[in-house]
Amino acid sequence: AAVEQPVIVERQGRVVIVTLNRPAARNALNTEIMLALADDLAVLDRDPGVGCFVVRGSKKAFAAGADIKEMADKTFAEMYSEDFFAAWERFAALRTPKIAAVSGYALGGGCELAMMCDMIFAADTAMFGQPEIKLGVIPGMGGTQRLTKLVGKAKAMDLILTGRMMDAAEAERAGLVSRVIAADRLMEETLAAAATIATYGKAAVMAAREAVDRALETGLRDGIAFERRLFHALFATADQKEGMAAFIEKRTPTFTGK
Numbered sequence: 001a002a003v004e005q006p007v008i009v010e011r012q013g014r015v016v017i018v019t020l021n022r023p024a025a026r027n028a029l030n031t032e033i034m035l036a037l038a039d040d041l042a043v044l045d046r047d048p049g050v051g052c053f054v055v056r057g058s059k060k061a062f063a064a065g066a067d068i069k070e071m072a073d074k075t076f077a078e079m080y081s082e083d084f085f086a087a088w089e090r091f092a093a094l095r096t097p098k099i100a101a102v103s104g105y106a107l108g109g110g111c112e113l114a115m116m117c118d119m120i121f122a123a124d125t126a127m128f129g130q131p132e133i134k135l136g137v138i139p140g141m142g143g144t145q146r147l148t149k150l151v152g153k154a155k156a157m158d159l160i161l162t163g164r165m166m167d168a169a170e171a172e173r174a175g176l177v178s179r180v181i182a183a184d185r186l187m188e189e190t191l192a193a194a195a196t197i198a199t200y201g202k203a204a205v206m207a208a209r210e211a212v213d214r215a216l217e218t219g220l221r222d223g224i225a226f227e228r229r230l231f232h233a234l235f236a237t238a239d240q241k242e243g244m245a246a247f248i249e250k251r252t253p254t255f256t257g258k
């Protein structure tokens with residue numbers, strides 16, 4: 001029998017759909033999945049023909065966290081010398097936009113993986129949580145930092161200290177997710193948004209996400225200066241000329257990524 005791939009990567013026009021495929025383990029994130037998302041997607045990230053990534057799991061689980069069975073017996077020395085989880089930063093650093101389409105459980109590393117994406121579109125069945133405290137540890141893939149920046153201290157402390165889950169409606173109120181969508185329409189609506197993003201000039205899209213991300217890391221004055229420099233730089237692209245000419249000529253622009 002064919003060996004099941006733990007990550008399936010498919011192209012649909014300019015959109016790349018990345019499906020976590022360990023359903024029996026609720027898509028627990030092992031090293032193999034981490035390296036597939038960090039290394040294989042890095043090649044596609046540099047491809048001018050790729051305009052957006054969509055990361056999804058199964059109906060039941062986006063991902064139920066880091067693989068507890070893989071971690072359970074590790075020593076401190078192993079965790080430290082391997083710098084366990086460090087490769088996740090390479091996934092987070094991809095410059096092509098990535099949308100997490102979350103259905104079912106996004107727990108622990110699964111919630112953290114979703115937060116590494118630029119937007120989370122949640123099915124109404126989605127459940128988010130950072131239950132690591134129940135395992136005697138804490139979030140280790142950025143959860144204490146990203147969750148706090150995204151939803152604030154009050155909600156982050158509540159989730160991380162109690163280990164409880166929050167549903168899609170609460171996650172939307174908290175500002176963690178961009179949209180809540182009926183489960184059977186999740187992929188349709190996510191792919192439509194991804195396809196829209198993928199029609200735009202890639203330099204402008206990359207600059208936009210880089211500038212928004214900078215807001216989480218810097219003060220207002222520096223952030224605005226950073227934005228303005230990127231804005232100026234886009235006047236060196238053919239896509240800026242095309243986009244503005246098309247508006248004036250009342251036609252649809254055709255962006256080339258140049």
Ligand code: CO8
Pocket residue numbers: 024025026028029061064065066067068069070079084085105107108109110131132135137138139140141
């Ligand atoms: N790791 C490994 N295996 C898992 C995981 C996981 N995170 N989650 C589920 N599985 C496995 C189960 O062991 C089970 O395997 P088997 O069939 O061999 O017994 C199979 O998936 C199905 O699981 P369930 O029967 O439990 O399925 P349910 O649908 O009943 O429940 C849940 C789904 C609610 C998602 C449940 O499986 C669950 O609670 N999972 C664990 C969630 C969790 O604690 N996640 C946090 C993991 S730790 C983490 O992400 C970061 C740790 C940071 C450490 C820092 C180190 C540097």
